[in-house]
Amino acid sequence: MTEVQKRKLIEVALPLEAINRESAREKSIRHGHPSTLHLWWARRPLAACRAVLFAQLVDDPSSHPDQFPNEESQAAERKRLFGIMEELVVWEKVNSQDVLGKARAEIWKSCDGNPPAILDPFAGGGSIPLEAQRLGLQAHASDLNPVPVLINKALIEIPPKWAGRPAVFPGATESQIHNWAGNSGLVEDVRRYGQWMRDEAEKRIGHLYPKAKLSDGTKAAVIAWIWARTVRCLNPACRIHTPLVRSWWLSKKKGQEAYVVPAVEHGRVVFSIGHGLANAPNKSTDGTVSRTGAVCVGCGDPVPLAHVRAEGKARRIGAQLMAIVAEGGRRRVYLPPNDEHQQAAAVARPVDVPETDLPEQALGFRVQGYGMTRHADLFTNRQLVALAAFSDLVEEARERVLADGIAKGWAAGDPLEGGGAGAQAYADSVALYLGLGVSRLADIANALCMWENTKTQVRHLFTRQAIPMLWDFAETYPFGLAAGGFGISLGNLLKALAEVPAQGHPVVKQANASSRHYRDVLVSTDPPYYDNVGYADLSDFFYVWLRRSLGNTLPNTLGTVLTPKTEELVADPFRHGDAGSAERFFEEGFERVFARVREGTPDGYPIAVFYAFKQSESDDRGEASTGWETLLEGMIRSGWAVTGTWPIRTELGNRMRGIESNALASSIVLACRPRAESAKTTDRRGLITVLRGQLPEALRKLQQGSIAPVDLAQAAIGPGMGIFSSYAHVAEPDGSQMRVRTALTLINQVLAEVLTEQEGDLDADSRFALKWFEQHGWAEGQFGSAETLAKAMNTSVAGLERAGVLRARAGKVRLIAPEDLPDSYNPARDERVTVWEIVAHLLRRLEDRGVDAAAQFMAEAQPYVDMDAVKELGYLLFSICDKQGWAPQALRFNNLVTSWSDVDRAARTVSASRPVQGAFDFGTDE
Incomplete structure (x- = not known):
């Protein structure tokens, strides 16, 4: 046995x-x-x-x-x-x-x-x-x-390799009392050699970054130069180089409002700075670019995006300095451009920078259509000069570390990639962090960084998994103390390095x-998320600089011109020709991976697989997520059975975007074991029977765990797949093996049935309100229709009005929205408490006064209503809003359920502190 x-x-x-x-x-x-x-x-x-x-x-x-x-x-x-x-x-x-x-x-x-x-x-x-x-x-x-x-x-x-070793930078050990515990010696060396790099780079190229002259005659360091891309206007009577600008605003901070004011003088666009709100840009005058094209600031004629793309491909898109942001005391100072700063940036393109090709088409890329076809095209010439200088200094710093280590008595030994433990391997290690510092700098020192006019700072390129086109952009100062400075970039790296375990x-x-x-x-x-992120193509942005900085130091790791693409497990239709081929590649790849994992997994333990997704598709078989489906197909076909599934919230919650776009706010964590050799077979009918028998309890457990309603449908797939994957074979009526796509559709169907059955936990008044809400929301409906529905639910419109669920006036009926409910409501004085009312009042208190007020009301209501039914109604209401496309209302009910644990915990505290009253002590009306 x-x-x-x-x-x-x-x-x-x-x-x-x-x-x-x-x-x-x-x-x-x-x-x-x-x-x-x-x-x-x-x-x-x-x-x-x-x-x-x-x-x-x-x-x-x-x-x-x-x-x-x-x-x-x-x-x-x-x-x-x-x-x-x-x-x-x-x-x-x-x-x-x-x-x-x-x-x-x-x-x-x-x-x-x-x-x-x-x-x-x-x-x-x-x-x-x-x-x-x-x-x-x-x-x-x-x-x-x-x-x-x-x-x-x-x-x-690397950190545990050098744990307990002192820093080798000259004077580091003498300048401070330090026991060099953990990787503190490594951290100190990266900091000091990084500071040397920064200072040496400033000596070499600091002249390219002039200071800004303020109105009082003093000079200040520049935080950013704001540039606008330009194209020539098509109007023969105009023909100016018109700026392509997303927004004229430089600062929207209250009391510090500033914006660019364009004008045309002698056939050329010039810029000045405006302040205050009197002549500030509004929605109709802010910027020149929209989704459909641009507008010339000189003549007002349209500039089609097709023309912009053509100019880009012909390498005729220019760039004009639009504003200078300087540090003036404790606030930003916004200055108009001048020839000194325009000319300082007019440097030649270096010859030894990454001229590798961008992919012709790839997930997340939008710039190629505008003439940016090489990695070097993503940077201004001055930025290329700066990054090249820092990159060269990584190798010079490595040589210094090696020499200083040997001077401290270290043996040279083998390099890091050869398993060395001496000065050479240590120098390679320090250089790796310095190279990562240069790579980090590239993320905010490129020509696709936005100036955020609300926070008045530069935003780095990769705020999401894409390289989008940007019209006006901010160029940072690489030697400053604001975002974009090498010292800041390296400093953030060091804070992380100081906290790693090093063991x-x-x-x-x-x-x-x-x-x-x-x-x-x-x-x-x-694992990778189907086609959500094109990791390899995106990471080439960093790789080209890492290879330039560290290619001689780590030749085995950085031996290829670009990162490997052919074997990358991402369903990229651009790479594989079409969506179908990409899907097959992804599925077959995962099948191979998890078949190999199954061969080596130690007995007695489940593997764990995180998976998050957001892409949904619909066809005649129903709705499913392609990425999720293909992952599961590959795993199940390679012999795995799901033994546990958990929704782990890994994103900031309660996002309107998540509800509007069906984007998950959770990852599903699968626990899987090799499927038993004795696994049984079943058919479609048998699978549905088991799903209907087991999914209701699994769903209740998910709801009790406060999973967000926006995630419930996706998370409930887990228990269903646990059932499906336990069978060696699930036969379709024609004898073929059931595909995961079909199983997912059946699981969703049973889930809908279970949610409908939960209505049976509600009182008659609440069932009426739920059905009426599904048809009308908070809007009015006909009295006759309401009366017919009320009778079917074994209640009446008059009774519902007395219960405070609805209002009936002049032949019209509408549910009372949470915001219209009275503050004075007390369930102890209500002879007809309904689950519907409790949900509505809870929602109002949570939105108006927060968790504590909602908790106080929950504690008052608990003796009179089943709170599990209240929570279930929250899920049902979200489901209705989601199906109807009522995103704001869906968000309200999603927030209510995701806040449930906090409210319930606070309510228990309220109940525990409340004195016990006599059974008939309900107070008196005054």
């Missing part, structure tokens, strides 16, 4: 509330966060990764019936483990040895003192390997792309996930 495997915590329960809260909060944490070491796209929050790794390794109490023989004892033990996890996910405790010690003790206990090594074969930004290292596990990371390979080396592999013996390698081995490692991974 086969031994029953112990279930891990991730297969039974997770403290989702704490994980979701900290994962979302982490998005706003910057200083010292590892993500600031270098940009990578779609990183998973560290909190979620720590929690998933812990739950992937720690036994669920139900696996130890000898210690926890009943549900009560198991629940108590689970609560204790949850307490550890709730501490573990808090950012402020990320390096607490007490908290980490508790977590490690549980992991080692569940793993009999020998936990498996953790591997992320799609390591990306390194969140999972980093958190495995933090938990004391043997961390392995690999990626096909050399940029994330370097990021992972910088995060997890153990992690392994980072460049490898293809579909061909590497998986022996003796447990996979926990965050």
Whole structure:
């Protein structure tokens, strides 16, 4: 008889509330966060990764019936483990040895003192390997792309290599008392050699960046030069080089309003600076460019985008200085352009800069149609000069580190890529961080950076996973103390480096996930997201500068001209010819990957796979997400069964965009084990029967875990796929194997049935209100229709009016909207309390006065209504609004449910502090 495997915590329960809260909060944490070491796209929050790794390794109490023989004892033990996890996910405790010690003790206990090594074969930004290292596990990371390979080396592999070693920069050890614990010596050297680079670069090219002359005759450092791209007007009577400008505004800060004022003088556009609101641009006069084209500032004639594109391809798009932003005291000073600053930027294009080609077409790219066809085209000539200078200095700094290390008594040894542990390998390591600093600088020192007129600062290029076209752009000062300065770029990197664990013996390698081995490692991974991010094409932006800075230092990692593309697991229709071919490539690739993972996964542990997606498609078989579908198809066909699914909120919540565009605010974390050899078969009817039997309870558990309504439909796919994937074969009526797409459609159908059945938990008045809302929202309807519906629901319009659910006037009926409800409502004095009323009043208090007011009302209402039914109604109302396309109303109900845990927790505190009244003490009306 086969031994029953112990279930891990991730297969039974997770403290989702704490994980979701900290994962979302982490998005706003910057200083010292590892993500600031270098940009990578779609990183998973560290909190979620720590929690998933812990739950992937720690036994669920139900696996130890000898210690926890009943549900009560198991629940108590689970609560204790949850307490550890709730501490573990808090950012402020990320390096607490007490908290980490508790977590490690549980992991080692569940793993009999020998936990498996953790591997992320799609390591990306390194969140999972980093958190495995933090938990004391043997961390392995690999990626096909050399940029994330370097990021992972910088995060997890290099710091422990030099832990405890003092800095080698001359005078560093003498200038301060330091015990050089952890990687502090490495951090100090990167800081000092980086400062040397900055100072040396200023000596060489500082003359290209003149200071700004203020009105009082003094000079100030420039924060940014604001440029406008220009094209020649088509009007033969005009023919000026007209600026292409998104917005004339420089500052919209109250009391500091400033904007560019264009004028035409002697056939040339000139710019001045305006202040105040009297003559400020409005919606109709702000900028010259719209989605359909531009307008000439001289004659007012249209400038079609087709003309702009043609001029770009002919290399005739120019750039004219439009404004100068300087630091004047404690506020920005906005100055008009002048010849000195215009000419200072008029330098020749360097000959040794990245002239590699951009892809002709690729996910997220929009610039090629305007003549930007090479990586060097994304920068001004002055920016190219600056980046080339800093890049050259990386190699010079490396030589200095090597010489200084040898002078300190270090043996030269082998290089870093050869496994060296002496001065040469250390110099390579310092150079790697300096090279990443130059690469980071490129993100904000390019000709596609926007000037943010609300925050009055430069915004870096990659605010999203794309290289879009930008008309007016901001050029930064590389030696300053604002965003765009090399010192600032390197300083943020160092804050992250100072906080990494720097322990153990992690392994980072460049490898293809579909061909590497998986022996003796447990996979926990965050794979690519179908066609949402074109990682390789985007990362070439950084790679070309990393290769220029570090090509001689790390020749094995940076040996190719650009990053590998052919084997990258992304469904890019531009690369594969069409959407169908891209989908097949993605699916077959994942099948190969997870087939290999299945061969090497250690017994007794589930693998964990993060997946987030937002692309939906509809056809005659229903609606599904192509990325999600193809991932699952590949995994199931390679022999995996889903044993647990959890929605982990990894984005800032309650986003209108998420509701309007069907974008997920959660990742789905799958726990999977190899499907049993004895797995049964079934047919379509059998699958539907099991889904209808098991999905209702699974859905209730998701709702009790406060999953956002906007995510519910996607998250409920997990339990359904758990059922589907447990079968070796699900037969269609014609005998063929059921595809994941069909299974997903059936799961969604059963989900809709379950949500409809939940209406049965409501009172008659609330069922009427729900049906009426579905037809009319908050608008009026005919009295006769309302009366007919009321009778069908076993209630009446008159009774509903007395209950405070609706108003009937002059043959019209409408539901009372939350904002129209009275403040004085008290459920204790209501003889006809309805679930509908409680939802509406809760919503009003939450929106008007916040969580505490909503909690006070919830505590008052709890004795008179089933709060589970109230919460279910919130989900139902969101579902109606979502189907009807009522995005603002959908957002309201989404906010109510996502705030439920906070409101409920505060309500329990209110109830606990309230004195107990007599059973009939309801007060008196006055």
